[in-house]
Every structure is written in structure tokens, then in C-alpha cells.
Amino acid sequence: MSALVLGHMNPDTDSIVSAIAAADLYSKRGFSVAPAAQGEPTPETEFVLRKFGLTAPRVVKDVAGKELWLVDYSDLPQAPAGMDSATILGIVDHHKLGDVTTSTPLEAWIWPVGCTNTVLKNMYDFYGVEIPKNIAGAMLCAILSDTVIFKSPTCTEADKKAVDALAKAAGVTDVKALGMEMFKVKSAVEGASMKDLVFRDYKDFDMGGKKVGIGQLEVVDLSILANVKDGLYEEIRKVKGEGRHSVFLLLTDIMKEGSEMLIVSDDPSVVERAFAVKPDGKSVWLPGVMSRKKQVVPNFEKAFK
Ligand code: MN
Ligand code: MN
Numbered sequence: 001m002s003a004l005v006l007g008h009m010n011p012d013t014d015s016i017v018s019a020i021a022a023a024d025l026y027s028k029r030g031f032s033v034a035p036a037a038q039g040e041p042t043p044e045t046e047f048v049l050r051k052f053g054l055t056a057p058r059v060v061k062d063v064a065g066k067e068l069w070l071v072d073y074s075d076l077p078q079a080p081a082g083m084d085s086a087t088i089l090g091i092v093d094h095h096k097l098g099d100v101t102t103s104t105p106l107e108a109w110i111w112p113v114g115c116t117n118t119v120l121k122n123m124y125d126f127y128g129v130e131i132p133k134n135i136a137g138a139m140l141c142a143i144l145s146d147t148v149i150f151k152s153p154t155c156t157e158a159d160k161k162a163v164d165a166l167a168k169a170a171g172v173t174d175v176k177a178l179g180m181e182m183f184k185v186k187s188a189v190e191g192a193s194m195k196d197l198v199f200r201d202y203k204d205f206d207m208g209g210k211k212v213g214i215g216q217l218e219v220v221d222l223s224i225l226a227n228v229k230d231g232l233y234e235e236i237r238k239v240k241g242e243g244r245h246s247v248f249l250l251l252t253d254i255m256k257e258g259s260e261m262l263i264v265s266d267d268p269s270v271v272e273r274a275f276a277v278k279p280d281g282k283s284v285w286l287p288g289v290m291s292r293k294k295q296v297v298p299n300f301e302k303a304f305k
Pocket of ligand 2: 014015072094114115116146
């Protein structure tokens with residue numbers, strides 16, 4: 001039985017490409033592994049896979065009894081069913097350390113950088129394994145996606161350095177143009193249901209014992225979302241109704257570099273405590289806020305304490 005390399009729930013481009021790249025690297029190191037994902041690729045990820053001729057990993061929703069390598073997360077709310085009887089062999093990640101535990105020693109590569117694929121690029125170098133051209137291209141896109149083309153405060157020099165090297169390996173000459181092409185695909189909302197949009201990039205967190213959901217949609221211009229905003233609000237009200245204290249949806253304008261946050265909460269004053277701004281009814285504009293991980297989750301964690 002081969003081990004699975006598996007990213008987080010509601011997989012983004014980083015989770016899916018990390019699984020593909022890590023599975024390539026681990027198999028070249030002699031492990032028997034296969035990439036997997038907890039869901040189908042988003043339109044952005046589909047674009048990346050198509051562009052570089054890769055296939056989406058198979059969808060796995062239960063890992064009972066399996067051996068796992070985790071990529072792009074290490075917390076249980078992002079994990080699939082059956083984790084308690086799975087064996088975690090390793091973690092490659094760039095988030096805060098989560099709450100998974102292991103019964104055996106593991107290989108962990110967790111770096112404070114903008115993208116799991118930046119860590120993986122350095123792992124390829126460490127093990128002296130050459131990155132296949134198509135995987136290099138997809139890894140490059142994952143870094144551009146997670147760092148919002150270097151604009152996110154999560155972006156580090158290591159991410160930029162990895163992008164330079166991966167662009168050379170993949171034969172990509174205009175990295176920013178590729179990034180914008182990808183974000184235009186990501187911005188498209190036609191044909192997607194409100195539920196699809198809310199869960200496209202959505203995570204549940206445990207904050208001071210309360211279940212809090214935070215979703216994010218990144219677009220090249222907020223006007224793209226004008227016609228769906230009311231529908232999105234209705235949808236997060238439903239999601240909150242499924243036993244959550246709060247649900248927040250970040251509508252991020254990557255050109256204006258800020259986010260409008262839609263708010264549904266049992267205690268909306270947490271938003272004021274977290275960001276020192278007074279919400280205007282259902283939403284608030286947060287200038288400069290691009291990163292859920294670095295600018296939103298830590299603030300809410302403090303506010304919920
Ligand atoms: Mn991710
Ligand atoms: Mn990531």
C-alpha cells in the first residue's frame with residue numbers, strides 16, 4: 001500500500017501542487033507514495049494543471065489506517081475523516097504548527113515562508129533531485145497564488161528566490177504576466193453557486209472554544225463581486241447556522257490591496273476588537289489586509305481569547 005500525500009480540506013493550488021511535487025520527490029527518494037486531495041481542483045488550480053499538463057490527484061475523504069504525508073496544513077480541523085487511525089510520516093507546511101500528533105518519529109519541514117512549494121523547492125535542492133519542468137511550472141504558480149504575486153505580507157525573500165529558480169526550470173519568462181493570467185481565472189464567478197464560492201477557499205478554526213469559519217475570495221477587482229455579494233452574505237448566514245459562532249468572508253481586491261470582510265457573528269464586537277474598526281452593518285473594509293493566515297487569523301485568535 002502506498003502512502004498518500006495529502007493537503008488540506010477545500011484544497012487550493014498550493015495544497016494540490018504540493019501533493020504532486022512532494023509525491024514526485026518522495027518517490028524519487030525511494031518511498032512508495034501517491035498524491036491525493038480532499039476535493040476537486042478550483043478553476044484556478046485547473047488552469048495551472050492544464051497549463052503544465054498535470055492531472056488532478058485522486059480525491060480521498062477518509063484516511064483511516066493509511067500512511068500519510070501532510071502538505072500545507074497540520075491542524076485537525078483541516079484534516080479528513082479517519083485521522084485518529086492514520087500514521088503521519090511527515091509534514092511539509094508554512095502555517096502555524098497545528099494540533100496533529102504522531103505515535104512515531106516524523107520528518108517535518110515547516111518554514112515561515114509564503115508557500116509550501118517554496119519549502120518543497122528547497123527540499124528538492126537538499127536531496128539533489130531535479131524538478132521536472134512541468135512540476136516546476138505548477139510550483140511556481142502555487143507560490144504566485146499563495147503570495148498574491150509577491151504582494152501578500154506573507155511573501156519572503158525565499159519565495160522570490162524559489163520563483164526565480166522555478167521560472168528558469170519551467171521556461172517561464174514573464175512570471176508576473178503568468179500570475180495575472182492565473183488571478184483572472186481565479187476572479188471569475190460566472191457559473192459558480194454561492195456555496196461553491198464560499199467554500200472555494202474556506203477554513204474552520206477553533207478560537208477560544210468557538211467554531212469560526214473564515215473564507216476568502218481573491219479577485220483582480222472587487223466590482224466583479226458586486227452582483228453576488230448579497231448571495232454570498234445569505235450563504236455565510238446558512239454556514240453559520242450549521243453550529244458556528246461566526247463566519248467571515250474576505251473579499252480581497254489584489255490590485256487595491258485590501259479586503260472587504262462580510263460578517264455574520266453571535267458577537268460582532270470581535271471584529272472591532274480584532275481590527276480596531278467599526279463594521280458598517282454586514283461588512284467592513286480592511287485596508288492592506290490580504291492574508292488570512294498572517295493578518296486575520298492571529299487578530300481573531302486574540303479577540304476571541
Ligand atoms: Mn493552502
Ligand atoms: Mn499554502
